[in-house]
Amino acid sequence: MKNYTQLSDTELVALLKSEDNSGAFREIYNRYWGELYNTAYKRLKSYEIAEELVQDLFADLWLRRGSLNITTLLKAYLFGAMRYLIIKQIHLEMSESEYQIIAAMNNIIIDNSTEETIFVNDLYNRLQVQMDNLPTRCREVFDLSRNKHRTNKEIAHSLGITEKTVENQITRALRYLKTTLRSFLF
The missing domain is CATH 1.10.10.10 (Winged helix-like DNA-binding domain superfamily/Winged helix DNA-binding domain)
Incomplete structure (x- = not known):
């Protein structure tokens, strides 16, 4: 059994991509989930949503492992993806609050x-x-x-x-x- 903790990010991505290696995936997850979670929580102030975004990010990473084309450092790639998910979540929340106000007004008018x-x-x-x-x-x-x-x-x-x-x-x-x-x- 390989000791994945000794491998570089580049080696882990290569193993994940070419061999569907769950051990490599687990090591990537263990290295970065905490930092990604903290980043999401700082921006969104919700433990549940931060956890959900991190899980979505890693689920997407696993599902697309065969077609990954990471041209930057893995850490930069993951944090860029998290930034995108946070922005998407903020837009979703803003849209929902606008919708709730409009729905409340429409319901009352009816x-x-x-x-x-x-x-x-x-x-x-x-x-x-x-x-x-x-x-x-x-x-x-x-x-x-x-x-x-x-x-x-x-x-x-x-x-x-x-x-x-x-x-x-x-x-x-x-x-x-x-x-x-x-x-x-x-």
Whole structure:
């Protein structure tokens, strides 16, 4: 039986790719799962989601082991993949919170009960208060995007900023609103 702990990352990847070597895979997992987990947790602040992302990453690594084309260092490859998964998760969470607000408003509009009407009005008022707490430029960009339905390109042109800055301001606003309204929605 091989002592995989003595092998370099390059040797482990070669064994994993050419021989479907589960021992090589286990060693790669043992070397990097802790760092990957910590990275995911620092960004997402959720033990469960961090663990799930690490498991997804390694499951994908095992499933694609025969076709792996790692041209950089293994560590760089794994952390690049984790970065992508974290970004994907953040976008998913932002989309879900937007969806929950819209769904709550749609459900209330369909059922015009007094309690739900009060809830919608309260939600709208809280949203307005939280939007007022955003920095001026961030609030302006968010308002143009969500209330006036302008594209990022139109917003960038009218405010004299880059599209990337527009995206960053919208992301910042959504993250802030999601955080501040989460307790109210749940």
